Amino acid sequence: MNPISSVELAELLNLTPEDYRRRFRNNKLTMGQISIVANYMGLSNEGAVNMFFPCMPWKRIKLQEKGGNLCQDTESTENKAKI
Structure with a gap:
């Protein structure tokens, strides 16, 4: 591929x-422009995210190190699992 x-x-x-x-x-670049470029280059969704949002996985890891998931209370989830 060239x-x-x-x-x-x-x-x-x-x-x-x-x-x-x-x-x-x-x-x-707008999301539409990103999608056009990714499609033209034949990138998968993961490839497009890695190219245009390279810090995204790093931010997720840092968030987990600081206390976990923002969407749910991790403490209450752990207590439910013990019951």
Whole structure:
């Protein structure tokens, strides 16, 4: 597979190459633009997340280290499991 240049991606999104690079560097691409680029590059959902949101797994690990899940009370879940 041939490498895809930022010029190709910029043309795909109707942006100038400089504008595309600036938006990509500053995390300013919209979800629609991310989806178009990921689809064009043949990325899986996981591949797209890894490319455009590289810190996401790290944040999840840090959250768990600080006290766990924000969606549920972990203490009450542990007590229910003991009963």
